[in-house]
Amino acid sequence: MGELTITRNLTAAGCNAQMELPLQSLVRDIIDAATGHANQLGFGYARLIEDGNAWVLSRLSLQMTRFPQVGECYSLTTWIESFNRHFSERNFEIKTGGGEILGYARTVWVAINIATRRPADLTALTGLRDSVSDRPCPIPAQGKTRVPETFDSQVSYIVVVSDIDSNRHLTTARYVELVVNTLPLGVYDRCSVSAFEISFMRECKFGETLTVSSVRDGSTVIAVISDTEGNACCIAKLVLAERIAGENAK
Amino acid sequence: MGELTITRNLTAAGCNAQMELPLQSLVRDIIDAATGHANQLGFGYARLIEDGNAWVLSRLSLQMTRFPQVGECYSLTTWIESFNRHFSERNFEIKTGGGEILGYARTVWVAINIATRRPADLTALTGLRDSVSDRPCPIPAQGKTRVPETFDSQVSYIVVVSDIDSNRHLTTARYVELVVNTLPLGVYDRCSVSAFEISFMRECKFGETLTVSSVRDGSTVIAVISDTEGNACCIAKLVLAERIAGENAK
Numbered sequence: 001m002g003e004l005t006i007t008r009n010l011t012a013a014g015c016n017a018q019m020e021l022p023l024q025s026l027v028r029d030i031i032d033a034a035t036g037h038a039n040q041l042g043f044g045y046a047r048l049i050e051d052g053n054a055w056v057l058s059r060l061s062l063q064m065t066r067f068p069q070v071g072e073c074y075s076l077t078t079w080i081e082s083f084n085r086h087f088s089e090r091n092f093e094i095k096t097g098g099g100e101i102l103g104y105a106r107t108v109w110v111a112i113n114i115a116t117r118r119p120a121d122l123t124a125l126t127g128l129r130d131s132v133s134d135r136p137c138p139i140p141a142q143g144k145t146r147v148p149e150t151f152d153s154q155v156s157y158i159v160v161v162s163d164i165d166s167n168r169h170l171t172t173a174r175y176v177e178l179v180v181n182t183l184p185l186g187v188y189d190r191c192s193v194s195a196f197e198i199s200f201m202r203e204c205k206f207g208e209t210l211t212v213s214s215v216r217d218g219s220t221v222i223a224v225i226s227d228t229e230g231n232a233c234c235i236a237k238l239v240l241a242e243r244i245a246g247e248n249a250k
Numbered sequence: 251m252g253e254l255t256i257t258r259n260l261t262a263a264g265c266n267a268q269m270e271l272p273l274q275s276l277v278r279d280i281i282d283a284a285t286g287h288a289n290q291l292g293f294g295y296a297r298l299i300e301d302g303n304a305w306v307l308s309r310l311s312l313q314m315t316r317f318p319q320v321g322e323c324y325s326l327t328t329w330i331e332s333f334n335r336h337f338s339e340r341n342f343e344i345k346t347g348g349g350e351i352l353g354y355a356r357t358v359w360v361a362i363n364i365a366t367r368r369p370a371d372l373t374a375l376t377g378l379r380d381s382v383s384d385r386p387c388p389i390p391a392q393g394k395t396r397v398p399e400t401f402d403s404q405v406s407y408i409v410v411v412s413d414i415d416s417n418r419h420l421t422t423a424r425y426v427e428l429v430v431n432t433l434p435l436g437v438y439d440r441c442s443v444s445a446f447e448i449s450f451m452r453e454c455k456f457g458e459t460l461t462v463s464s465v466r467d468g469s470t471v472i473a474v475i476s477d478t479e480g481n482a483c484c485i486a487k488l489v490l491a492e493r494i495a496g497e498n499a500k
Contacts, residue, residue, distance in 0.1 A: 012295060013281040013423075015416040017456075024412060031263040045262060070416060160431040161438060162274060166265040166320060173263075181410040185456040188411060206267075206435040 002133045004037035005077040007097070010068045017185060020067040021074070023193050024176040026094070030105055031057065031172060033076045034090055043125050048111060053120040057172055058087065058110045061142040061197040064094070064103035073097030079133040086110060086119050088128065091137035104139045117203070142197050145237045148222050151213040153182060157225075159208045170204035170233075179223045179236040182214035187240065191219070194241035202233040252383045254287035255327040257347070260318045267435060270317040271324070273443050274426040276344070280355055281307065281422060283326045284340055293375050298361060303370040307422055308337065308360045311392035311447040314344070314353035323347030329383040336360060336369050338378065341387035354389045367453070392447050395487045398472050401463040403432060407475075409458045420454035420483075429473045429486040432464035437490065441469070444491035452483040 008029060016022040038044040038055065048054055068074040074096050081089040092105040111120040122128065157178060165171035175198065204210060204225075210233065214223040221238045258279060266272040288294040288305065298304055318324040324346050331339040342355040361370040372378065407428060415421035425448065454460060454475075460483065464473040471488045 011282050012285055012416050013278055013421075016412075017414040017416065017418050019416050022412065028263055032261050035262055160427075161433065161435050162266075162272065162427040162430050164267040164435060166262050166267065166269050168267050171263075177410075177412040180412050183411065185411050185414060 002131065003077055003079045003135070004033060004040055005075050006033045006036060007073060007075045008068075009073050010070055012070055015070045016188070018188055018192070019070045020192070021069075023067075023180055023196060024173040026062070026064075026067070027060065027176045028173045029076055030060065030062075030078075030092055030107065033078045033092060034107065034109065037078050037090075041127065041131050043128055047125070048120075049114070051120065051124065052113055052115060053111045053122075054114050054167070055109045056112050056167075057107060057200065059108040059142050059197075059199045060105065061139065061195070062092075062103055062105035063139045063195045064193065066102055067192060068094075068096065068102065074102065079135050080128070080131050081106075081133065081137065083122070083128045083132055085121050085123050088122075091135070093137075104137055106137060106139060106142060108142075142199075145197060145199065145222060145235050147224055147232060147235060148215045151215045151224075153215075154211055154213045155182075157210045157212055159204055159206055159210065161206065164206050167203075168205070170208075172200075175200070175225060175234050175236070178210075178212050178225055179214075179221075179238055182212060182221060182223050183216070183238075190244075191240035191242055193238055195239035196236070198234055198236040200234045202227065202231055204233050252381065253327055253329045253385070254283060254290055255325050256283045256286060257323060257325045258318075259323050260320055262320055265320045266438070268438055268442070269320045270442070271319075273317075273430055273446060274423040276312070276314075276317065277310065277426045278423045279326055280310065280312075280328075280342055280357065283328045283342060284357065284359065287328050287340075291377065291381050293378055297375070298370075299364070301370065301374065302363055302365060303361045304364050304417070305359045306362050306417075307357060307450065309358040309392050309447075309449045310355065311389065311445070312342075312353060312355035313389045313445045314443065316352055317442060318344075318346065318352065324352065329385050330378070330381050331356075331383065331385075331387065333372070333378045333382055335371050335373050338372075341385070343387075354387055356387055356389060356392060358392075392449070395447060395449065395472060395485050397474055397482060397485060398465045401465045401474075403465075404461055404463045405432075407460045407462055409454055409456055409460065411456065414456050417453075418455070420458075422450075425450070425475060425484050425486070428460075428462050428475060429464075429471075429488055432462060432471060432473050433466075433488075440494075441490035441492055443488055445489035446486070448484055448486040450484045452477065452481055454483050
């Protein structure tokens with residue numbers, strides 16, 4: 001009960017151009033594992049909706065040595081690190097079917113009232129407290145990424161039907177794609193993503209026009225997705241690592 | 251060996267705004283089932299690449315009574331209807347874990363030489379002939395959709411990193427999304443997709459600017475995705491069915 005493990009097999013149709021699991025698919029797997037574990041523990045969607053509440057992903061950070069490759073079996077194991085009235089911290093270990101550790105992720109989930117979209121009070125969910133695990137997570141807690149003063153690139157994006165999830169908001173995986181897409185394909189041929197962090201501030205809806213602003217400094221990209229009034233909807237940091245020694249990412 | 255069945259469970263994170271499996275995800279499942287069956291029969295990616303060839307999805311049509319809903323378990327069963335030197339016809343039955351038939355799909359796969367992108371000769375794959383099944387598929391063979399003379403809407407789209415698949419081309423599921431996105435969200439609240447057809451003519455690459463042209467006539471939408479020279483890359487037809495009697499899709 002303290003942990004849940006989900007397993008996946010990476011098919012060719014699930015790969016990106018580098019024949020690996022795309023970052024946005026890993027994020028989707030993380031959400032699936034979290035959802036499955038919360039359901040199993042009895043404080044998933046069905047329980048929270050009784051009080052008019054729902055879980056919302058607030059922050060996510062991950063570090064990967066490498067990503068699963070085509071044909072490879074991989075697993076995500078999740079456990080709860082902490083819990084209080086307003087949010088829950090949940091961690092993940094990603095490894096291959098053969099036991100090789102590929103990386104770790106940390107997430108922060110907030111319960112909100114689905115009508116008011118304001119934070120809910122989780123005090124009634126006493127079972128959550130018993131589910132806290134003392135398993136350590138070897139990556140540091142997510143830092144605060146500051147909005148850069150200048151950007152290299154600003155691109156408009158209109159939210160379309162296929163972006164919308166079961167909460168009728170822009171789906172988490174699509175925010176990740178918008179950040180991934182700030183770099184050209186050749187960069188991902190030369191580099192893989194070694195670390196990624198994202199914080200969500202505001203939910204985006206169908207038909208909204210967003211601005212994706214990004215700036216790259218060496219191996220680090222910072223991207224901000226903002227609405228028409230200039231409010232930041234999310235801020236993300238993506239760190240690249242060279243695939244082959246001796247060649248710098250350009 | 252004559253058939254392969256894959257099973258899936260629709261998680262909340264995998265749903266669209268209508269709490270159902272998105273059309274593009276169903277298409278991805280169809281490709282996964284086809285890939286898995288071809289691998290199992292010994293003429294998947296690994297066998298074809300020995301001759302410098304690869305399977306490419308050329309045509310797909312499907313009819314659905316309804317789509318899988320959140321939390322629902324569903325399966326796809328696939329079998330080969332026919333095979334000749336140049337292409338293979340493969341069908342699918344989609345049903346719930348409880349045995350309710352949700353729909354059927356037909357696909358046509360062409361083997362191409364990965365260097366020349368020209369049709370390959372499959373005569374050497376004698377095993378394919380033995381795998382042909384006499385199981386019927388109750389939906390008609392895909393018709394030819396003609397390019398409309400006029401369109402209601404034309405939208406530009408630039409191919410980004412997250413669109414690119416393991417063949418380094420625009421991934422099939424994204425073509426489907428581009429077609430789905432020609433309609434606003436409210437239409438999918440009122441209507442579900444009862445039939446869908448797509449034919450691929452030309453592969454699209456990273457950075458290309460495409461034009462998505464669409465026209466709606468009652469419950470039928472026809473969409474053409476074309477390149478900067480006006481060549482059609484694919485043509486698709488999407489048919490809507492009202493979710494509730496008495497209300498017309500507008």
